[in-house]
Amino acid sequence: MTNRRNFIKKTALGGVGLAASSSMAMSAKSYSNIIGANDRLHVAIAGLGRRLGAFYAPIAHKKSNVRLAYLCDAKQSQMTKAASNFEKHISYKPKLEQDIFKVMADDKVDVLINAMPDHWHTPGSIMAMKAGKHVYVEKPSSCTMQENEMIVDAAKQYGKVVQMGNQQRSSPHTIQIINKIHEGAIGDAYKALAFFSNRRGEVPNQKKAAVPEGLDWNLWQGPAVHREYTSETWNYNWHWYGWNYGTAEMGNNATHELDVARWALDVNLPHKVEVDASKRHFVNDGWEMYDTMMAKFTFDTNKRIEWDGKSRNGYNTYGSGRGVLVYGTEGTVFVNRQGYKLFDRKGKLIEEVSSDGQEAGIALGGGGNMSTTHVMNFFEAIRGKEKAMAPIDDANISMAMVHYANVSSRINQNFEIDSKTGIMYNREAMQHWGKPYEKSWESKFMM
Secondary structure (H helix, E strand, O other): OHHHHHHHHHHHHHHHHHHHHOOOOOOHHHHHHHHHHOOOEEEEEEOOOOOHHHOHHHHHOHHHOEEEEEEEOOEHHHHHHHHHHHOOOOOOOOEEOOOHHHHHHOOOOOEEEEOOOHHHHHHHHHHHHHOOOEEEEOOOOOOOHHHHHHHHHHHHHHOOOEEEOOHHHHOHHHHHHHHHHHOOOOOOEEEEEEEEEOEOOOOOOOOEOOOOOOEOHHHHHOOOOOOOOEOOOOOOHHHHOOOOOOOHHHHHHHHHHHHHHHHHHOOOOOOEEEEEEEOOOOOOOOOOOOOEEEEEEEOOOOOEEEEEEEOEOOOOOOOOOEEEEEEEOOEEEEEEOOEEEEEEOOOOEEEEEEOOOOOOOOOOOOOOHHHHHHHHHHHHHHOOOOOOOOEHHHHHHHHHHHHHHHHHHHHOOOEEEOOOOOOEOOHHHHOOOOOOOOHHHHHHHOO
16 A cells, blocks of 8 residues: 555655646646555455445545445445435446455555444454454444553554544534633533433334345354344344443434543543443343433543433433533533533633534434544544544544443442453442454454
C-alpha cells in the first residue's frame, strides 16, 4: 500500500511539470483525478443492517476522497438492498461480496467499516488489521474485557487507525459544552447521570427454524460459538438472545451516554461498580437479559457516573429519551444529541444551544451530521490530517464500564476494580473476563 501511494504521489508531482510544459498535457479533470488518487481511500463496508444509513453521506462527500469498493453481508438480500440505496449517493457500483475473507484479502482495500453484529466487532477488526486495513468499528467495539485489550493491542501492533462509532465525540455542540465543563463553567464536575428510555416490545421466543433464504448462517455466526438457527435471530433480536452474540442494552446504547459522561468528568477506569438489573417486562418472552438497569461507577477522584437504563419503559424520566446530566459545584449541564442546556447552581438557565443535525435518538437505524462528521474525521485521521476523535485506546476505557455492569448483572454481585489494570476483584466476575469462541475460528484473530 505504501509503495502504491508513493508511486501515485511521484506520478502526480511529475505531472505538475508535464501539465505546465507539454503539448501532450492531460486535461484539468484528469490531472485532478490523479491528485485526488494520491490519498484516496478504498473502503469496504461489512454488515449492511440498520447502521448503513450512517455511511451514505461520508462516503459520497467529495471532501472524503474515498471510493466504496465492497458491500459485504452474510445475507444476499442485504447486499442488493444496500447497493440500491447507494445508487442514490454515488455514480459507480461497488462489488457485492458475501465472503468477508475475500474482501480482507483484497490488497486494494484500505479501510474496513465493521458494522457487523457485536460478536464480530473485535475479531473482525483484528482480522482486518492483520490484512493491512484501518478499521472504523461500530459500538460496542468489544464484548468482554479481554476483547477490550485485544483490539487495542492489535491497533498498536499493526500500526492502524481504529475508531469506534461513538459519534457524539464529533458533535460540535457536545465538544463545545465539554470544553466549557473542563474550563470550570459549572465549577468542579463531580457526578454525571447517563440515561436511556425506550419502548421495545415483546420479543418472540426462539424456535428452531430453517435458515432464511440467502443467509450464510455459519458465516453470520463467525467467531461466536455455533448453534442451529432459531427464528428471529439474525434480524436485530440477536441483541437479546443471550451473550453469545449480544451485549444487552449496555453495549447497544449505554456505550454512547457513558462515554459522554466519562468525557465530561475527565475520568478513566472506575474502582467500584454497583448494579441493580432485572428483566421487568414481558417476563415470559424470548428476551434473555435484563431490560432495566441502574448502575453506579465510583472513581478514585471521588467522582461518580450513574446509569439509568429502561429498554422497555418509554417514560422520559429526565425529559428526553437519552442524554447525560452533569452536576458541578456551581451548576448543571444537560446534553444530548440535539443540544445542551447550561444552568447555574440555583437552577437558572444560563445558555441553551440546539444542534442543526438530525442524528437518530432512540429510533432504530443511523445517520445524521454527527455520524457523517465522525466517519470523515476517521478518514482524515488515517491520512494524518486530523486527530481521531474516538481512538480505540480511549474509546475502550468507556467500554470497560459496559463490561463491568454486564458482568455485575450476570453474577448479581457488586465488586471493586483495580483502576490501573482494570482487573475485577471478584473471582466469579473474572470468569467473565473473556468469552468462548468457535474453536476453528480462534486462530484467525487471537493475538
